[in-house]
Amino acid sequence: MGKPLSTLVFLLLFINCVYSWKKDEFRNCNQTPFCKRARSRKPGSCSLIAADVSISDGDLVAKLIPKESSQENPAKPLVLTISAYQDGVMRLKIDEDQTLAPPRKKRFEVPDVIVPEFLNKKLWLQRLKEERIEGGLVISSVVYLSEGYEGVIRHDPFEVFVRESGENGKKVLSLNSNGLFDFEQLKENKEDNEDWEEKFRTHTDKRPYGPQSISFDVSFYDADFPTKGPGVDDSEPYRLFNLDVFEYAHDSPFGLYGSVPFMTSHGKSRGSSGFFWLNAAEMQIDVFSPGWNNEYSSVLMLPTDQKRVDTLWMSEAGVVDAFFFIGPKPKDVVRQYTSVTGTSALPQSFAIAYHQCRWNYRDEEDVYNVDAKFDEHDIPYDVLWLDIEHTDGKRYFTWDKMLFPNPEEMQNKLAAKGRRMVTIVDPHIKRDESYYIHKEASEKGYYVKDSSGKDFDGWCWSGSSSYIDMVNPEIRSWWAEKFSYENYVGSTPSLYIWNDMNEPSVFNGPEVSMPRDALHHGDVEHRELHNAYGYYFHMATAEGLVKRNDGKDRPFVLSRAFFPGSQRYGAVWTGDNSADWDHLRVSVPMTLTLGLTGISFSGADIGGFFGNPDTELLVRWYQLGAYYPFFRGHAHHDTKRREPWLFGERNTELMREAIHIRYMLLPYFYTLFREANATGIPVIRPLWMEFPSDEKTFSNDEAFMVGNGLLVQGIYTQRAKHVSVYLPGDESWYDMKSGSAYKGRAIHKLEALEDSIPSFQRAGTIIPRKDRFRRSSTQMEYDPYTLVIALNSSKSAEGELYVDDGKTFEFQQGSYIHRRFTFSNGRLTSSNAGPATAGDHKYVSECTVERIILLGLSTQPKTALIEPENRKVDITWGPLLLRGGPGPSVLTIRKPNVRIADDWTIQIL
Structure with a gap:
């Protein structure tokens, strides 16, 4: 993945993978005709102009026609529509004209991704103004977008861009500035000697509708230090094509399990902007190196007073349905993007704790033994997972009666300790007439069809398998019913689901996937929706878990494949990684990049899925993984067992401590998940999102x-003695272990301690914790809180705490506690941070604050006054000793015993 989180951020996930020894099983750009054609075009080759520009139904509408056409070859216009939405979003759609001679097939537009609330934010354009730009030679039409920004379509040659208001306003984003737009319209018949079929290895794609690709250039202006893009001639573009890639490499632009065609740029001077293309077909994206188009600059009329990064977007099929996000702050771009595709679902509280998984825990005895060992070694965990071997012959929704004869009893025993189970359910269905899922799906016609119209038959874990056609809402509803307790015999309310192999993976298919000419509901070809298949499967499964409890409880579903909008349905992970230091290192930009696409709930398999990590690597991975939003240990069945107690007493202690830190910080994480749910802002963030003007953060991943309160630095090399940490900003940072203060805007060379990785609390923040360790997060529900206050140079700080029942959807009706803590002038105040709630929906908690720690206070007061009770409590001084480390003396208010639900103040005297 290189350094994808420098200022031009690639959210093309995942961009680092390839079969390490079977690369030839996958196509490159030269073996992909639409990509090869698009890359061969020269700047300025687009001959389309915008005609008949007008306002219709609140949108700007135009026809795109060739500048020169003849009676023998009349123009086939495309229809362009520009819409404006609240909060700085512009939408551009381009499709074939359906009003003249409709093509024999309507091009596919991806449904069920854009949230309905976004469509209600449309701004109805009232007027269109025309102006001459580029020295008075070119006519452009201009529409208002938001305060300070306009949308512009240049007529000849056509170009669409967003600029700051005014004729001389600087560009922010543009499409077709380099004249690379191309739209292959569907044909009625083949021309003479034209062959539409495509072959790759032993597979033939019939391509019954012929070439239908789209490509165009997008430019990002005033972006500093862009990610270095591949050259057109000698390297591969970034590929977005969901694939099951076995032991992927850590540093390749090749496609992996999920695709989010969203790109954002960031620069110190202007800020951030973003571009999103809602398209589910295979996509390839080039990032051009500076000066790539110098020989064409005289004919392109590109601005010379702005830095610019040019990109080329290429897709096999679909329509142009693109969104421009004007920012200008990094968090603004994420908010704007998630206003279109939705914010992250708020998970149940157990789901953000530690998960233990393996392919496979053998039987019920193994499950009970693993569960008991966690207790024996005082290691908390919340979820135990079962992979495919728990089923009856890899038939999903079943149990192997010899290995798991009493699944309900097994789940209930774990639930008694506040723990849950997860079982795997994949989209490939074993073709076995005695298997009720297959029989019903076959009879109802619910499978994806092959190009001849028969049920598609591919090979996966179940052997000969067919695949549920999840694009059809009726079929998704049918699938959701399979998770009821009556249908999923042996399941209980404490059982949750894991969707794997949903790219979809087909072992004997082209590129280990489904043929592109397979057919879905409405005669949609698989090529048109491939990247969204796993998204619809994830959606249907999550809806099933909601239905089984009559819509009361939130679901938990982990999915390997993902697409824009996946954040609304659950968690994802970075797939089948390997037990090596490079994969530990790259897990950070991978999860950060996911967060920037709105998919906050993600993580990497602790220790690596493939291979056997050495003990040091495993410990370092736990120490880092404790800060992933999704925290799970997982391993391949050919690896050695690696539960935390198997590596000697000292290493068990180190892993236990890492997991304890996660449990200690669960209140803070849950508060952040609520922020992601409400605003789209990710749980973990690149440094530049919090420090957008600090250039030293731009390439730090x-x-x-x-x-906004914790900075974590991983240790990524074996036997490291020291680690360098850059702490941004002008304020101090406090070591989480010792409480020692470190200067901001400086690089600090620190000793690489074996018992922790560097982690710091930002001055000016207040972080809520729970410091009593239990067997599971459920057993911590009524425990008291600790507030850690890190004072800035003004001796002030602020923070928040969000609490609800951790399970139901009642929070959507206002049933929660949301508190804001502020410290200023020696006074800590708790106030309501949310709208007032009352009546039956008010969430009630008797939890109290048992300890308050102040970092950065130089005076040594003796007491504190609690109001409105007019009660005094003692203050103590001493080292923090959070994890045994020495440090400066800090102020601690012990047992103030104020309720988190109440308004109160604590004045230090």
């Missing part, structure tokens, strides 16, 4: 922020 080894450290990251957890919320």
Whole structure:
């Protein structure tokens, strides 16, 4: 993945993978005709102009026609529509004209991704103004977008861009500035000697509708230090094509499990902007190196007073349905993007704790033994997972009766300790007439069809398998019913689901996937929706878990494949990684990048899925993984067992401590998940999101922020003695272990301690914790809180705490506690941070604050006054000793015993 989180951020996930020894099983750009054609075009080759520009139904509408056409070859116009939405979003759609001679097939537009609330934010354009730009030679039409920004379509040659208001306003984003737009319209018949079929290895794609690709250039203006893009001639573009890639490499632009065609840029001077293309077909994206188009600059009329990064977007099929996000702050771009695709679902509280998984825990005895060992070694965990071997012959929704004869009893025993189980359910259905899922799906016609119209038959874990056609809402509803307790025999309310192999993976298919000419509901070809298949499967499964409890409880579903909008349905992970230091290192930019696409709930398999990590690597991975939003240990069945107690007493202690830190910080993480749910802002963030003017953060993807209050620096090399940490900003940072203060805007060379990785609390923040360790997060529900206050140079700080029942959807009706803590002038105040709630929906908690720690206070007061009770409590001084480390003396208010639900103040005297 290189350094994808420098200022031009690629959210093309995942961009680092390839079969390490079977690369030839996958196509490159030269073996992909639409990509090869698009890359061969020269700047300025687009001959389309905008005609008949007008306002219709609140949108700007135009026809795109060739500048020169003849009676023998009349123009086939495309229809362009520009819409404006609240909060600085412009939408551009381009499709074939359906009003003249409709093509024999309507091009596919991806449904069920754009949230309905976004469509209600449309701004109805009232007027269109025309102006001459580029020295008075070119006519452009201009529409208002938001305060300070306009949308512009240049007529000849056509170009669409967003600019700051005014004729001389600087460009922010543009499409077709380099004249690379191309739209292959569907044909009625083949021309003479034209062959539409495509072959790759032993597979033939019939391509019954012929070439239908789209490509165009997009330019990002005033972006500093862009990610270095591949050259057109000698390297591969970034590929977005969901694939099951076995032991992927850590540093390749090749496609992996999920695709989010969203790109954002960031620069010190202007800020951030973003571009999103809602398209589910295979996509390839080039990032051009500076000066790539110098020989064409005289004919392109590109601005010379702005830095610019040019990109080329290429897709096999679909329509142009693109969104321009004007920012200008990094968090603004994420908010704007998630206003279109939705914010992250708020998970149940157990789901953000530690998960233990393996392919496979053998039987019920193994499950009970693993569960008991966690207790024996005082290691908390919340979820135990079962992979495919728990089923009856890899038939999903079943149990192997010899290995798991009493699944309900097994789940209930774990639930008694506040723990849950997860079982795997994949989209490939074993073709077995005695298997009720297959029989019903076959009879109802619910499978994807092959190009001849028969049920598609491919090979996966179940052997000969067919695949549920999840694009059809009726079929998704049918699938959701399979998760009821009556249908999923042996399941209980404490059982949750894991969707794997949903790219979809087909072992004997082209590129280990489904043929592109397979057919879905409405005669949609698989090529048109491939990247969204796993998204619809994830959606249907999550809806099933909601239905089984009559819509009361939130679901938990982990999915390997993902697409824009996946954040609304659950968690994802970085797939089948390997037990090596490079994969530990790259897990950070991978999860950060996911967060920037709105998919906050993600993480990497602790220790690596493939291979056997050495003990040091495993310990370092736990120490880092404790800060992933999704925290799970997982391993391949050919690896050695690696539960935390198997590596000697000292290493068990180190892993236990890492997991304890996660449990200690669960209140802070849950508060951040609520922020992601409400605003789209990710749980973990690249440094530049919090420090957008600090250029030293732009290319730093080894450290990251957890919320706005914690900075974490991983250790990525074996036997490291020291680690360098850059702490941004002008304020101090406090070591989480010792409480020692470190200067901001400086690089600090620190000793690489074996018992922790560097982590710091930002001055000016207040972080809520729970410091009593239990067997599971459920057993911590009624425990008291600790507030850690890190004072800035003004001796002030602020923070928040969000609490609800951790399970139901009642929070959507206002049933929660949301508190804001502020410290100023020696006074800590708790106030309501949310709208007032009352009546039956008011969430009630008797939890109290048992300890308050102040970092950065130089005076040594003796007492504190609690109001409105007019009660005094003692103050103590001493080292923090959070994890045994020495440090400066800090102020601690012990047992103030104020309720988190109440308004109160604590004045230090």
